[in-house]
Amino acid sequence: AKNPKNRYEIAVVQGDGIGPEVCGAGLAVMRAALGGDGILNFSEYRAGANCYRDTGTAFPAATYDACKAADAIFHGAAGIPGVTYPDGTEAGLDFGLQLRFRLDLFANIRPVKLHPGVSSPLSDAARTGIDYVILRENTEGFYAARGGGNLVRDDIASDTGIITRAGTERVVRKAFELSRLRNGALRDGRRRVTVCDKANVLRSLAFFRKVAQEVANDYPDIELDFALVDAMTVHLVRKPDFYDVIVTENMFGDIISDLGAATVGGMGMSPTAEIGDRNGFFQAAHGSAPDIAGQGIANPYGTILSAAMMLDWLGDRHGDARLTEGAERVRAAVAGCLTDGNLPGDLGGNARSDRITEDLCDRLAVMA
Amino acid sequence: AKNPKNRYEIAVVQGDGIGPEVCGAGLAVMRAALGGDGILNFSEYRAGANCYRDTGTAFPAATYDACKAADAIFHGAAGIPGVTYPDGTEAGLDFGLQLRFRLDLFANIRPVKLHPGVSSPLSDAARTGIDYVILRENTEGFYAARGGGNLVRDDIASDTGIITRAGTERVVRKAFELSRLRNGALRDGRRRVTVCDKANVLRSLAFFRKVAQEVANDYPDIELDFALVDAMTVHLVRKPDFYDVIVTENMFGDIISDLGAATVGGMGMSPTAEIGDRNGFFQAAHGSAPDIAGQGIANPYGTILSAAMMLDWLGDRHGDARLTEGAERVRAAVAGCLTDGNLPGDLGGNARSDRITEDLCDRLAVMA
Ligand SMILES: CC(C)[C@H](C(=O)O)[C@@H](O)C(=O)O
Ligand SMILES: CC(C)[C@H](C(=O)O)[C@@H](O)C(=O)O
Numbered sequence: 001a002k003n004p005k006n007r008y009e010i011a012v013v014q015g016d017g018i019g020p021e022v023c024g025a026g027l028a029v030m031r032a033a034l035g036g037d038g039i040l041n042f043s044e045y046r047a048g049a050n051c052y053r054d055t056g057t058a059f060p061a062a063t064y065d066a067c068k069a070a071d072a073i074f075h076g077a078a079g080i081p082g083v084t085y086p087d088g089t090e091a092g093l094d095f096g097l098q099l100r101f102r103l104d105l106f107a108n109i110r111p112v113k114l115h116p117g118v119s120s121p122l123s124d125a126a127r128t129g130i131d132y133v134i135l136r137e138n139t140e141g142f143y144a145a146r147g148g149g150n151l152v153r154d155d156i157a158s159d160t161g162i163i164t165r166a167g168t169e170r171v172v173r174k175a176f177e178l179s180r181l182r183n184g185a186l187r188d189g190r191r192r193v194t195v196c197d198k199a200n201v202l203r204s205l206a207f208f209r210k211v212a213q214e215v216a217n218d219y220p221d222i223e224l225d226f227a228l229v230d231a232m233t234v235h236l237v238r239k240p241d242f243y244d245v246i247v248t249e250n251m252f253g254d255i256i257s258d259l260g261a262a263t264v265g266g267m268g269m270s271p272t273a274e275i276g277d278r279n280g281f282f283q284a285a286h287g288s289a290p291d292i293a294g295q296g297i298a299n300p301y302g303t304i305l306s307a308a309m310m311l312d313w314l315g316d317r318h319g320d321a322r323l324t325e326g327a328e329r330v331r332a333a334v335a336g337c338l339t340d341g342n343l344p345g346d347l348g349g350n351a352r353s354d355r356i357t358e359d360l361c362d363r364l365a366v367m368a
Numbered sequence: 369a370k371n372p373k374n375r376y377e378i379a380v381v382q383g384d385g386i387g388p389e390v391c392g393a394g395l396a397v398m399r400a401a402l403g404g405d406g407i408l409n410f411s412e413y414r415a416g417a418n419c420y421r422d423t424g425t426a427f428p429a430a431t432y433d434a435c436k437a438a439d440a441i442f443h444g445a446a447g448i449p450g451v452t453y454p455d456g457t458e459a460g461l462d463f464g465l466q467l468r469f470r471l472d473l474f475a476n477i478r479p480v481k482l483h484p485g486v487s488s489p490l491s492d493a494a495r496t497g498i499d500y501v502i503l504r505e506n507t508e509g510f511y512a513a514r515g516g517g518n519l520v521r522d523d524i525a526s527d528t529g530i531i532t533r534a535g536t537e538r539v540v541r542k543a544f545e546l547s548r549l550r551n552g553a554l555r556d557g558r559r560r561v562t563v564c565d566k567a568n569v570l571r572s573l574a575f576f577r578k579v580a581q582e583v584a585n586d587y588p589d590i591e592l593d594f595a596l597v598d599a600m601t602v603h604l605v606r607k608p609d610f611y612d613v614i615v616t617e618n619m620f621g622d623i624i625s626d627l628g629a630a631t632v633g634g635m636g637m638s639p640t641a642e643i644g645d646r647n648g649f650f651q652a653a654h655g656s657a658p659d660i661a662g663q664g665i666a667n668p669y670g671t672i673l674s675a676a677m678m679l680d681w682l683g684d685r686h687g688d689a690r691l692t693e694g695a696e697r698v699r700a701a702v703a704g705c706l707t708d709g710n711l712p713g714d715l716g717g718n719a720r721s722d723r724i725t726e727d728l729c730d731r732l733a734v735m736a
Contacts, residue, residue, distance in 0.1 A: 090568040097569070121605050123491035142510070142529070142570070149571030157575035160528045161510070198619070200458040201465070202510070203517030207525035233601065233627035234634065237489050251566070255623060259601035266602065 004320035010040050010310075011070035013063065013095060015048045017288025018298035019076025025300035025357040026074060026307040029333070032364035033311070033326040042074075047095040049080040049288075058085075058093045068103060068279065072310050075283035076303065081290055091147040096274070096283060100138045101146070105274040105281055106167065107174045108136035108253060109309070112240075112260035115269065117338035118347055122237065122263050130264055132243035133178055136253020137171040138274055140164060141204075143250040163204040163249065168211040174275075175247035176219040182244065194225040196232045196248035196256065208249060232256055236263065261285060268299030268346045271306035273313060280317075282310040299344040300353045301334060304360065308334075333363040370687035378408050378678075379438035381431065381463060383416045385656025386666035387444025393668035393725040394442060394675040397701070400732035401679070401694040410442075415463040417448040417656075426453075426461045436471060436647065440678050443651035444671065449658055459515040464642070464651060468506045469514070473642040473649055474535065475542045476504035476621060477677070480608075480628035483637065485706035486715055490605065490631050498632055500611035501546055504621020505539040506642055508532060509572075511618040531572040531617065536579040542643075543615035544587040550612065562593040564600045564616035564624065576617060600624055604631065629653060636667030636714045639674035641681060648685075650678040667712040668721045669702060672728065676702075701731040 012027065014020040027042055034040060045063040052058040067073045078094045085092030092098075099105065114120050114130040122130075142161035149159035172195070179191045195212040197205040209226065216224040227235060229252045235242065236259055248256065261270040267286035274281040284302030292298055308330040315323030337359050343349025344356060380395065382388040395410055402408060413431040420426040435441045446462045453460030460466075467473065482488050482498040490498075510529035517527035540563070547559045563580040565573040577594065584592040595603060597620045603610065604627055616624065629638040635654035642649040652670030660666060676698040683691030705727050711717025712724060 094568075121491060122489050124489060145571065146569055147571060151571060151575060155533045156530065157572035158528050158530045159570045159572045160526050162524065162526045165523045198622075200462075201514050202527045203513065203515060203519060204525035204527045207519060230622045230626040233623055234630040237605070237627065237630040238634070254566075254598045255601055258598040259605065259627065262602040262605040266606070 002319035004318050004322075005071070007038070008040050008071040008314055008318075009069070010042045011063075011066045011073045012042050012044045013047045013073070013075045014044065015076040015078045015095060015288060016050050016080050017077055017290040017293040019048070019078065019288055021076075021293070021296065021298050021353055022284060022300045022303035023074065023076030025353055026303040028357050029304050029330060029360050029364065030307050030311065030326070032361035033330045033333075034322065039322055048078045049083040049093045052093050053080070053083055059095060059098050064102065067099060067281075072314055073099065073279065073281040074307065074310060075281065077284065077286060077288040079288045079290075085147070096281065097146065099281055100274055103276055103279040103281070104139060105276040105279060106137065106139045106171055107275040108138040109178070109273040109275065110134040110136060110253070110257040110260065110285060111271060112257070112264055114264040115338050116335055117341060117343070118265040118269060120263055120265070122240070125240065125263065128241035130240045132240065132260070133182070133245050134253055134257045134260055135171060135175045135178060135245060135247045136257060137167060137248065137250050138253075139250070140167045141250035141252075161202075161204055161249075161251075163208045165211055168208050169215055172212045172215040172247055175245050176215070176222055179222050179245040190223055190244075191221065192223040192225050192244040193219075194227055194243060194246045196227050196229055196246050196252055198229050198252075199226075200228060205249060212247070229256065233259055236260055257285065265347055268302050268344065269305075270302050271309050273306065273309040275313065280310065280313045282306040296352050296354060297345050298353050299346050300356055301338070301344075304330065304334060329364055329367045330360075332367065333360045336363055372686050372688035372690075373439070375406070376408050376439040376682055376686075377437070378410045379431075379434045379441045380410050380412045381415045381441070381443045382412065383444040383446045383463060383656060384418050384448050385445055385658040385661040387416070387446070387656055389444075389661070389664065389666050389721055390652060390668045390671035391442065391444030393721055394671040396725050397672045397698060397728050397732065398675050398679065398694070400729035401698045401701075402690065407690055416446045417451040417461045420461050421448070421451055427463060427466050432470065435467060440682055441467065441647065441649040442675065442678060443649065445652065445654060445656040447656045447658075453515070464649065465514065467649055468642055471644055471647045471649070472507060473644040473647060474505065474507045474539055475643040476506040477546070477641040477643065478502045478504060478621070478625040478628065478653060479639060480625070480632055482632040483706050484703055485709060485711070486633040486637060488631055488633070490608070493608070493631065496609035498608045500608065500628070501550070501613050502621060502625045502628055503539060503543045503546060503613060503615045504625060505535060505616065505618050506621075507618070508535045509618030509620075529572055529617075529619075531576045533579050536576050537583055540580045540583040540615055543613050544583070544590055547590050547613040558591055558612075559589065560591040560593050560612040561587075562595055562611060562614045564595050564597055564614050564620055566597050566620075567594075568596060573617060580615070597624065601627055604628055625653065633715055636670050636712065637673070638670050639677050641674065641677040643681065648678065648681045650674040664720050664722060665713050666721050667714050668724055669706070669712075672698065672702060697732055697735045698728075700735065701728045704731055
């Protein structure tokens with residue numbers, strides 16, 4: 001598939017809460033980075049809690065078909081408090097969660113990077129730097145049931161976590177490939193894949209570790225490392241600069257990627273790429289923040305950094321330098337903007353979302 | 369059972385690695401706090417990885433019987449790298465893990481407290497203080513299988529997490545009782561029980577939340593709060609001073625209690641009490657640290673603080689002020705010793721274990 005297209009179709013879902021605001025910021029920045037609408041064609045579709053409330057359907061078939069057919073999918077944020085599925089969980093309404101399973105987006109890539117100008121709650125972080133990637137398996141593990149667990153009378157409830165060889169192999173392979181792609185992320189220049197599990201207590205996770213070990217044989221140039229999930233939380237607080245790529249089970253990835261985000265400015269600074277063999281889905285890791293929705297004060301950086309990941313993924317996939325270079329420019333603009341102290345409320349500043357977006361677009365106008 | 373005994377039987381298992389060293393420190397400090405061997409009678413038993421290597425049995429029947437019959441159980445640490453059970457997990461060898469299930473020690477109490485003189489990796493911690501308790505359900509949840517999960521051919525592995533109404537009720541009730549016992553832990557003077565789950569995705573954990581909500585009705589004086597486990601990791605890094613008592617599922621408790629420990633000096637500062645209706649088991653939350661075993665440099669504070677929890681529990685249970693006052697003295701001695709900078713290597717100092725233990729005993733000799 002290394003043939004650049006003239007134009008790429010992007011399915012856009014704004015979602016709920018601050019979703020439309022941060023999504024709009026992402027689109028504006030991509031347009032500025034690529035000099036207009038020539039290369040990407042954005043089409044909007046509905047899905048999520050708002051859509052469910054208005055139409056009775058959380059994920060319309062037309063939206064699914066468009067997402068599946070598109071070159072990439074771009075999302076704002078999902079969820080409205082109190083709007084739940086009949087089963088009582090929010091899982092049925094979460095557009096992103098549904099998409100992972102329906103489009104087999106097995107690799108959930110969550111970079112954890114402390115950007116210049118952003119302060120970390122870890123006192124040593126500025127000195128040591130934080131720059132690693134969490135690769136969360138995105139289609140099985142403890143999320144296999146995702147709302148479909150068992151409830152026996154009103155007395156016993158259960159959920160079964162499932163690890164398959166095939167599902168583990170492909171995500172661990174991706175981890176090693178990611179480590180090869182990252183240039184000099186580790187201060188000591190080495191490459192390292194850390195497998196995070198709970199092999200000492202759970203058989204399914206001992207199996208995850210065993211399969212990971214087998215895959216690792218194909219990548220002798222990259223160091224293989226193991227961490228139990230409980231100890232992993234300690235390491236991410238005490239020696240984050242040790243890590244390069246961490247690959248882990250679905251729910252563990254959910255947990256430790258939020259922890260990682262907390263150490264680099266919070267959920268507002270955390271982009272995500274969810275990738276399958278055919279499709280790619282891009283959104284910030286944060287929720288819909290209904291408490292601040294509509295006020296114009298949401299942090300748009302996470303979504304904008306997700307846009308950069310989308311440009312990178314599309315560009316690599318199609319061998320299209322216009323896109324990878326666009327991604328570079330977005331990241332450079334973000335770095336400049338943050339360094340100059342253009343910070344939203346969650347990062348301790350008071351810049352409004354549109355001021356940040358305009359600042360980024362101005363920088364991009366000069367670069368392009 | 370509020371009748372003080374003349375003497376209490378304590379079953380002691382030193383365990384593996386640094387186990388004997390930290391266990392010895394704990395016993396010495398208890399003797400100093402209580403003026404000798406008059407009140408507690410310590411009897412030693414074998415269990416763990418060393419015992420398995422030497423005898424082929426990890427948990428001899430005689431040890432189990434003694435633990436069951438004793439007034440309390442005191443443990444060093446468990447595990448030797450490379451010594452695993454035939455099923456490939458270490459779970460079969462872990463004395464503490466076995467004990468939880470066999471003696472139904474359903475409440476795993478892990479205080480997270482930043483002691484004076486100890487520095488936190490969180491830059492704001494000194495200003496805000498950290499002092500909360502994690503109550504980990506200890507007998508079900510994702511630990512239900514603990515090595516007994518399914519492996520189908522060499523292709524699919526699974527583990528089933530189980531939440532029961534009875535198991536949830538008793539541990540949530542304990543959380544509210546703990547909150548009542550803690551005096552003024554929260555800066556704002558309020559009491560708060562936070563239920564940590566993943567109710568938005570897993571049915572068993574939505575059930576956990578629902579049962580917790582029902583139990584909460586009996587405690588209208590205490591605020592009820594909810595956090596998804598992923599968001600919980602963010603909160604424990606960004607606003608640890610908000611928390612009072614956090615109650616959670618077994619594996620989530622395993623994960624977030626290590627995270628909590630990391631914020632207050634690490635595993636070496638983390639005592640644990642594992643409590644059932646009849647039995648109580650006390651050990652530090654850290655492992656056996658085989659890399660430093662036998663060198664006399666292990667941090668004994670975690671085990672010593674576990675000893676204080678044991679004295680408190682026994683004293684409360686039997687209405688015996690000699691023990692609760694002894695616990696007070698141990699904590700006062702620890703605070704003094706830490707404030708004076710008597711820190712082991714993991715806290716950035718270079719005090720040897722025996723110097724710390726002697727210092728504590730000297731302080732206790734003057735207090736008693
Ligand atoms: C919203 C929720 C279903 C989702 C998850 O649990 O995976 C979110 O926390 C995430 O990390 O993407
Ligand atoms: C050693 C291990 C089995 C144990 C657990 O996973 O519970 C430990 O991590 C703990 O927290 O007590």
